[in-house]
Amino acid sequence: MSTATKRHLGRCPIAFGTDVFGDRWTLLVLRDMLLHDKRTYGEFLDSDEAIATNILAARLRHLEAEGIVEKNRDPKNRRSFIYTLTEKGLALAPIIFEIIRWSGQYIPLNKARKNLLARIETDPDALLAEIQMRARKAK
């Protein structure tokens, strides 16, 4: 049982959620894993928001401790690691979808993001299934 799970038994589900992923950088790493299929430390560093290496390392450790992310040696390069979402991590996708739906009402989106929003609006289950399949194949 993860630290946050123990601390929140029988308590507020929002407080539990915010302890597990309620932080700007954690949400951006989850976005990169869920929507951009990123899996390596180098890929996470390479985003528009320019996360700092020490913050990234801390957030990945936290996500691993909470059972959201799994860290394994890359079979193609035994000196590096790949990070994949667990089932618990994949189950966060609907939260990310709702954030996109909300934001889409208040900022203009480029074409790729408009297409993503359209998929979320019309068939979120199909999109979720696709994300899950991709993540399971990566393990």
Added chain:
Amino acid sequence: MSTATKRHLGRCPIAFGTDVFGDRWTLLVLRDMLLHDKRTYGEFLDSDEAIATNILAARLRHLEAEGIVEKNRDPKNRRSFIYTLTEKGLALAPIIFEIIRWSGQYIPLNKARKNLLARIETDPDALLAEIQMRARKAK
């Protein structure tokens, strides 16, 4: 146009969302407004998580600047203020609902929270309408 809106024009909707509300304490204040009908500084201070006064003041100012929360003098007591959610703030409810759905899979919930989760699972639109009506009445 709010600061975050300007900064994120045409950019990532998740990064925009995390700038507006992606912080543990902000999410807890939004929870208190959406689900527990809290409206005053004193009510926000009085939660299990024991938010510090300086953090609460900063988060409320931020939410006001982002157009999520409106601050008005309490008509019943002109020396104090009441905080209410704008339409933009009320539109965050589905994100909070998804967090509860996710957490409900990983921590046991008490009876009141189980009932809330059941409402989210069976008829989120009715629950949202109820929250909106209550917030509009408070203004």
